[in-house]
Amino acid sequence: MRPAVVTPVPLGQVFSDLPARLPPVEPVPGHDDAAHVQVTGIAIDSRMVRAGDLYIALPGSGRHGASFTAAALRAGAVAVLTDEAGVAAAAGTIDRVGAVPLFRAAHLRELVGPLSAIIFNSQPAHASRPALFGVTGTNGKTTTTYFINALLAGLGRTTGLMGTIEIHAGGQPIASALTTPESPQVHGILGLMRERGIETAAMEVSSHAIDYRRVDGVYFDVAGFTNLTQDHLDLHGTMDEYFAVKAELFTRERTSRAVIITDDVWGLKMAEAAGADVLTLRTSVTEDDDAQPKGGGMPLHAADWQVRDVARQGLGHRFSLHGPAGEQLTLHSGLPGTFNISNAALATVMVLASGVAVDDVQHAADSADPFSAAVPGRMQLIGDRPAAIVDFAHNPDALARTLESVRPPAPEAKLIVVFGATGQRDQTKRPIMGATAARLADIVIVTDDDPHDEDEAEIRQGVLTGAQQARDADNLACEILEIYPRAEAIDHAVALAGPADTVLIAGRGHEVWQEVKGVNLPLDDRVELARALTRYGFSVHPSHRIES
Template sequence: MSGDAAALSIAQQDRVFRPHGVAGASVEELVAELTRTGYDPLVTPVGRAAGEIPLTGAAMDPKTVGPGDLFVAVAGSRAHGADFIATAMAAGAAAVLTDDAGADKIREIADYRIPVIQVTRVRDAAGPSAALIYGNSSTSGPALFGVTGTNGKTTTTYFLRSLLDAVLRRHGQSTGLIGTIEIAAGEATIPSKMTTPEAVQLHSLMALFRESGITAAAMEVSSHAISYQRTSGLFYNVAGFTNLTQDHLDLHGSMEKYFEAKAALFARSRTRSSVIIVDDAWGLRMADAATGHVVQLATSDEPAASADWVVTEVAAEPLGSSFTLMHRRTGETIRCRTGLPGRFNVSNAALAAVMVLTAQETAELRVPRQEVVSALEHADPFTISVPGRMQVIGTAPAAIVDFAHNPDAMIRTLEAAASTSQGKTILVIGAAGERDSAKRPLMGAIAVRMADHVIISDDDPHGEDPSQIRAGLLEGARAALDEEALDATLEEITPRLDAITRAVEVAEAEDTIILAGRGHEVHQDFAGTKHPIDDRIELARALRRRGFPTAPDAPVTAEAADAVSLSPSDSTAEGGHTA
């Protein structure tokens, strides 16, 4: 695993995921396991020679198949994996796991040259199959900490890993991370291709983590991953829930279906303990739906009566907040803090803390409780930089890049800005194409209600017309401006680089600039063509060109040296606010 890998292909990333040594399993053993667990497999050809074929890996993408692999052929949106059986066989696939439609295709193309294991629920069966091949079980390790919810998953997993690091490092143990931004094993990292990898890659990663001496890992678990069975066969020491707000309805169809997808993570069969934030009705419902050991956490000013842990004594600091965690039954109190701005980051930090406090000791994870408490009170584990999550790029004006890309996340981000800003709030937003379009007018309305100067630009249009996406945002913004007599400036500027430049042009030192929606991402997708742009770099560059100071860990640009000799008063760009 290499930390300097800026962009790996799918095949290269898969190679990095693979452990060096695999116990493996035979086709006969795999069929027996699938039979035992109720998948009712049909295997052809049948015979001793076929059954004894060893399987030493698993792959779902034909580009990633290697010698000895089980090729898992599933139906996709545009094609079936079975259509690529010739490619998989040429790469060394030893057997195929597929559904009825795939089996028919494979027998036609491949004849009976390799074993075909046919099941009805192939995506679901992929996880247990890979688990057998890579030697994973509910007790094999590493200890997994999974986080799901609409907003806050990434930050909470970074907080989790930081706290686990603070405790485990003193015992010579390392931690891992699986999420939207990166996958990490100890000090080594690679960029992520998706929030949660496919099941076959996750099980490969578990074996790699063990091989690398990783004791515990924090993992984002998206609703897509749960719906598409990417976490099948994994078992979590603790699973945490942040919140549920409108997003991904293009996949789930309704909030009820979205809730059901998230709730599947908190079944006793998948996790030992669940920690649920119960700040609203969705959280309370999730706590009721969860089975097994359930811990309720309240982080709002009016905590639910059923909460086990509550957040109290929240105090805003120049950057971040301090707060107290109190256990209602025992009376235990733990003083904590986070260096990230916003009340929602207090919630994220509290969730991470309670998840580690709730972790049950296993053979892989031995975390003395008092060491966790000491780390919370003295090691400041939640004062870390999370790429693209309320990441401070400039100081005067305050200039922040955040991943907020749905209505609730926008509200939280803008509330955080309002709590510290002395001047006006300047917001750049867009929306992704081919995603939940119903949220666009809502986001536009929220923007003009809560920001003083709103610049609507592009995010990732994908295959959709960018002007149509912007029109949805503008519709909501203009309606709110007209109907509510709001005093805000609204502009439409594209490309995004021009929008960023404009935001800095109109800013004064006491203002706050927020670039929302893209966070850590470094490309925009226009109809399949990637256009390089990193909000963090472009914001830092624009600030330095105007002579504004940047944060100590802001990206270095060509203007950094020149910025030393400039001050905000040297700028000639226009500022101020017009109604």
């Protein structure tokens, strides 16, 4: 996705417009005739090159991008930029395939985002660029971005979206392969939004995106922080390193305003570390407003915005939101889970931080009910009796919050959970997730998630060990089952359920493929859950009904 029309930019101007702090770009002798070259796009994947593109040949884990220079030239690349290691391969290909200028620079990754912003004209200085909201944190990013967009739509704004589930730039939604796309795609999408007159856009910003420089050159009008809990330690190593990556989003170089939930010590640390103008938000409600968070820090009552007066309303909640100057809003979320109060409050304060008046936000909240917007695979209700829910909860904190929020009210009713763990990811969280399920559910069914190239049985055993140890240590009454494949586990869960029970299918959410040993197998938890409900005579919401 990129603009339909891009004004050609002289290649020399593109390089000269780069900030002085970035590595210099130098022509390779003998391949430096760039006087008349103009570019209309940029790509780091030879398969995505279009005519008029600058191809950046990056080093890869297996092969260097310079080895794909021929494919890039055949697709229409008008210039190549690589590092010292790629110069020889790129130059040899250019000599054989076609004469285009060749450039080299160190630390190529640092250049991709800024170059993309220049070429696609997505810099924040552009008058018609959409106002941009970025959300980071371990859990809640997807739902918060959907809530932001729903609230902005209620205010009459046109909206765009970049995230885990889909990319939306005013036309047909496109399924997303990454939480945050690579930076040429990010800037191309922003350029497309500008071209289509989209006024606002919300983007999920993962730690991978920051670490891999996918959002370099992007400037957010408002950035929000949900929470930080154990996840992605296979990439970051420690929670402190994970935090440090997230904190990069809240520097002056990336955003002007930050809204940070300070319900725990990580949120307080983020508020203190942020270089942008910070608004703090407290969404956890306790009887003691002067409570100190675990780990120390400022009293929780010191937050600028605070959630109060939480009350159940149907499956969701009604609550009030109080601001630093006496502002007060009354809000509602129809989605289950107290964490959706946090997501709704964060979305609200981020929109307020962008300059929208409190009265306008209250009117939009009343008229559009933005915080009941359906989010695919996020607390998605497939049936009511039993309550049959699909959620993306795939780490210990998210699983705990979800299980706590869907516990059926009747004392004799059962909470049944089906989940697994992803292969080739942080193995330390597997037994923690098993223990969490054992402590909070009545029936725990351990199955497969996405094993990737790892042995499925070993993954399941890691989860089962945690569940069984917690059951034995705490003398719990829960039943623990191992059932696979996943579709059979979902079917068995519904077979065990009565109308008053709750069946939660956790971990995969909106995903429709299960990756096993390099093969993508069709598997949609929502479809399997609807099929099982139908098989056992339970009702299914109209949008999920299975035709017989």
